[in-house]
Amino acid sequence: MISKKKAFVMAVLLIMVTAFVTFSISNLVALNVGDKMIISQDMYLRLNEDNENMGKLIHLKHFLLEEYYKELEEEKLIDGAIHGMFEAVGDPYTNYLDAKDMSDMMMSTQGVYGGIGIIVTADDDGYVSVVSPIEDTPGERAGLNTGDRIIRVDDENVSGNRLDDAVSLMRGDADTEVKLEVMKRNQNESVEISVVREIIRIQSVRSEIINNSIGYVRVTNFDEKTAGDFQSHMDEMTRQGITQVILDLRNNPGGLLTSAIRISDMLLDEGLIVYTEDRHGNRKEEFAGSGNYDVELVVLINEGSASASEILAGALQDREKAILVGGQSFGKGLVQEMQQLPDGTGFKFTVSEYFTPSGRSIHEKGIEPDYVVDIPEDIWLEGHDLELDEDPQLQRAIELFQ
Known part of the structure; x- marks a missing residue:
């Protein structure tokens, strides 16, 4: 027979366990009880804060619509508020x-x-x-x-x-x-x-053969067609017996990350191409397979080479697949995603930072080439393609194959 004291202790323990379980569940999930919902304290506080902030925004919107001395368009006010929220992030890429x-x-992105x-x-x-x-x-x-x-x-x-x-x-x-x-x-x-x-209409890849022996491939940006076009140009050159290639990424501002990764995969043996890390430290890695082309590579970069072109150049440099020639690159090491909303509007936002295979962050730093070769300012300012004999960076790349 259970004593009254033991029964009392068991009852207290049961109450404590029940209270703990109830507290734990209610702080993790929302529970339906009939036509009502029990929500956690954290969720309630967040909803209450959102309600206060939205209430302020709605109040100000109605105030302007009713009190401003000219008639206003409600849609423009809402649009402006959304713009302001993204501007407050302080990131030019968001x-x-x-x-x-x-x-x-x-x-x-389609070119x-x-x-x-x-x-x-x-x-x-x-x-x-x-x-x-x-x-x-x-x-x-x-x-x-x-x-x-x-x-x-x-x-x-x-x-x-x-x-x-x-x-x-x-x-x-x-x-x-x-x-x-x-x-x-x-x-x-x-x-x-x-x-x-x-x-x-961006034709992002073109090529030619220099001095009857060296392949030259110019990639001006990375869109949906770039990787396929790059492969076609490389296939044609290798069919002609070309084993030395200059890849020109100068003034390539970037584009689709997936396109740069596909080209990296064609040029690198099995191993890491790039990895990204988000704010929580979650790491996503991209790997190359066996590579499509066994060629010697020199890559040209300059301060106009940014983003996806830096991913490609950085991977080739870190993996010792290519020698880099030219000037320090732009230094954009952030990854953006884009989402479209049901009404046709949308947004792009920075989700992570990328790192080269050796762990280098290039954001606001850029990539330093193996051989720094300057182009005279008066020639550079013309803003046009240079002839072979006028281009000291291209000339240096050719010399490295000799």
Whole structure:
């Protein structure tokens, strides 16, 4: 027979266990009880905080709609609030995109869009700065170069804080003119440049054979077609017996990470290509298989080589597959993802930082080539392809094969 004291202790223990289980469950999950829901304390606090913040936002929206001296469009206010939230992140690569900008962004990954053909970023001083012009586009022909700062587009001031707006203003229908006020690199006075937009159909890979023995492959950016085109050019050259290749990534602003990884896979033996880490330390690794091409490689880079081109160059350098020649690269070591919302708008946001196989972070540092070869400033500023005998970086690459 159980004593009253023991029964009392067991009852207390049962109550304590029940309370603990109830507390633990209610702090982890939401429970349905009839037509009601029991939620955890943490969830309640988060919802309450969100409700207070949203209440403030909704109150201010209604106040402006009702009290402002002119009629306002509610949709524009909401759109502006969303833009502001993304701007508050303080990352030029994290942006909210309206339906048109989102459509343009999706098209650009396919290698086709209407615009002037330059890649821009927000520099440390808050300006819209040219990363590089895309080869054979209106922007390149107008003389825009890495480091030029765009101050105005038509009649609107632009800044790195609203980078997506600046990009949107420069894009548009073919055969329309856009006027840019530009502070040229290393100059103190701005100049006005008129550029006629075109449909930018990027042929991202071209090749030729130099001195009847060395393959030259120029990759201008990484879109959905780049890896397949690269493979076609490499196949043709290897069929002709080419075993030495110069891969030119100068002024390549990047593009699709997957495209750069596919090309790395073709050039590297089995092993690590690149890895990324997110804010929680989660690591994602990309590996090469057996490689498609057994060739000697020299890679050309410069300060206009950014993002995906730095992933490719860094992997080839770390794995001792290629010698790098030229100038220090741009230094963009962040990975973005893009999501489209049901109404056609969307956003891109930085999800992780990438590292070369040896663990190097190149963000805001760039990649140092094995052989630094400068191009004279007066030649560089012309912004056009150099002839073989005028290009000291290409000449140095050829010498390394001799």
